[in-house]
Amino acid sequence: MTKHNVFLLSLGCSKNTVDSERLMAQAEASGIVFTETAEEADTILINSCGFIQDAKEESINATLAAIEQKDEGTIQKVFVMGCLSELFRKEMKEEMPEVDGFFGTHELPEVLAAIGASYREELYDRRSLLTPPYYSYLKIAEGCNRGCSFCSIPKIRGRYQSQPIDQLLREAALLQKNGVKELNVIAQDISMYGYDIEGKSMLNDLVLRLSDMAFDWIRLLYAYPVNFPLEVVESMRKRENICNYLDIPLQHCNDRILRSMNRGINKQETLQLLETIREKNPDIRLRTTMIIGYPGESQEEFEELLEFVEGSRFDRLGCFAYSHDEHTPSFALEDDVTPEEKQERVAELMELQEGVATEKNGHLEGKTIKVLIEEVEDDLAFGRTEYDAPEVDNECVLTIENTSVTAGSFCMATISESTAYELLGRVLP
Numbered sequence: 513m514t515k516h517n518v519f520l521l522s523l524g525c526s527k528n529t530v531d532s533e534r535l536m537a538q539a540e541a542s543g544i545v546f547t548e549t550a551e552e553a554d555t556i557l558i559n560s561c562g563f564i565q566d567a568k569e570e571s572i573n574a575t576l577a578a579i580e581q582k583d584e585g586t587i588q589k590v591f592v593m594g595c596l597s598e599l600f601r602k603e604m605k606e607e608m609p610e611v612d613g614f615f616g617t618h619e620l621p622e623v624l625a626a627i628g629a630s631y632r633e634e635l636y637d638r639r640s641l642l643t644p645p646y647y648s649y650l651k652i653a654e655g656c657n658r659g660c661s662f663c664s665i666p667k668i669r670g671r672y673q674s675q676p677i678d679q680l681l682r683e684a685a686l687l688q689k690n691g692v693k694e695l696n697v698i699a700q701d702i703s704m705y706g707y708d709i710e711g712k713s714m715l716n717d718l719v720l721r722l723s724d725m726a727f728d729w730i731r732l733l734y735a736y737p738v739n740f741p742l743e744v745v746e747s748m749r750k751r752e753n754i755c756n757y758l759d760i761p762l763q764h765c766n767d768r769i770l771r772s773m774n775r776g777i778n779k780q781e782t783l784q785l786l787e788t789i790r791e792k793n794p795d796i797r798l799r800t801t802m803i804i805g806y807p808g809e810s811q812e813e814f815e816e817l818l819e820f821v822e823g824s825r826f827d828r829l830g831c832f833a834y835s836h837d838e839h840t841p842s843f844a845l846e847d848d849v850t851p852e853e854k855q856e857r858v859a860e861l862m863e864l865q866e867g868v869a870t871e872k873n874g875h876l877e878g879k880t881i882k883v884l885i886e887e888v889e890d891d892l893a894f895g896r897t898e899y900d901a902p903e904v905d906n907e908c909v910l911t912i913e914n915t916s917v918t919a920g921s922f923c924m925a926t927i928s929e930s931t932a933y934e935l936l937g938r939v940l941p
Contacts, residue, residue, distance in 0.1 A: 524561025
């Protein structure tokens with residue numbers, strides 16, 4: 513079996529990142545070397561994303577670039593794995609015969625064999641981190657049962673499958689041993705964790721046991737609004753190391769659109785949920801995601817969404833233009849909002865949210881808060897608060913005087929100014 517020096521390009525979401533990290537740990541145990549650049553490798557392996565149009569295009573362009581390098585003779589092999597390959601393997605094989613192998617989302621042993629490595633069950637918990645050493649992701653489940661009309665994840669990843677708590681605690685212990693201080697709990701849907709094992713939510717139990725391990729921060733990402741276990745919000749309030757932060761993608765507020773999206777919740781129930789969460793934990797910060805330009809979204813329905821976002825005062829908000837995907841149920845609907853109209857609506861919603869975010873951040877001026885430092889340049893430190901997830905949320909820019917801080921360390925900082933997406937202040941000695 514020929515062993516390869518591999519350049520791994522991991523695209524897409526944090527769930528993909530975890531898959532790439534598992535693959536690397538397994539491959540390295542077989543003697544595979546992963547290189548920093550494609551120029552140092554003889555093989556390029558792309559972990560592709562297939563969720564929205566932009567992500568698909570990024571994966572396809574990366575594959576075409578790798579093929580070009582193969583044609584030029586600078587590398588020998590190109591392999592593609594992951595979500596896009598799972599969905600479009602047949603088409604990609606026909607369009608890109610130069611690729612040496614396509615692999616789906618459940619073929620880790622096959623990918624390893626292709627690059628000259630072997631899969632070892634006893635290494636399942638091991639990961640070689642692609643994140644900075646002080647934070648990582650813990651993927652607590654695979655797949656999804658929800659059946660949202662705009663989403664191809666159930667087709668890509670299969671039915672919901674919770675990881676056993678004991679396995680997750682072992683994995684978390686290994687991450688902690690390697691220096692991880694911030695653990696970001698992820699899944700396509702963390703709300704359903706445990707239902708397939710115990711017939712009820714086990715999320716709070718898991719989070720409390722992770723909290724007992726004394727991570728500095730534990731953060732919860734991607735909670736579905738239906739069946740979300742509200743006791744978790746109370747645990748956040750009671751436990752200092754469980755971040756007062758919840759990422760709860762709502763996608764829309766209009767009842768007709770929510771029905772068509774098959775979200776299982778209406779506007780009134782959504783408003784009640786948000787109110788209950790904030791009552792149980794007044795210090796919580798909520799991040800959500802909206803989809804703009806869903807088939808049939810009228811100007812009135814979009815304006816209803818604007819009003820909902822303005823009234824709900826989300827601390828963080830992301831927004832996607834609807835992507836018409838042939839592997840989703842909504843593909844049967846007419847994609848009748850023009851691309852230009854989608855982009856205009858996205859811009860309008862994000863402009864509104866910018867005003868909300870500016871006001872929210874203004875409340876932190878004059879406050880002293882705990883910050884995780886991520887980068888230090890001369891007399892400036894860049895970091896995040898517990899209210900900010902890696903890569904997607906706000907940044908703290910802090911001046912350093914009469915003290916020293918390093919990447920991966922925590923400090924207390926006084927905030928003096930703010931913008932919509934930045935907090936400005938100084939590190940306290």
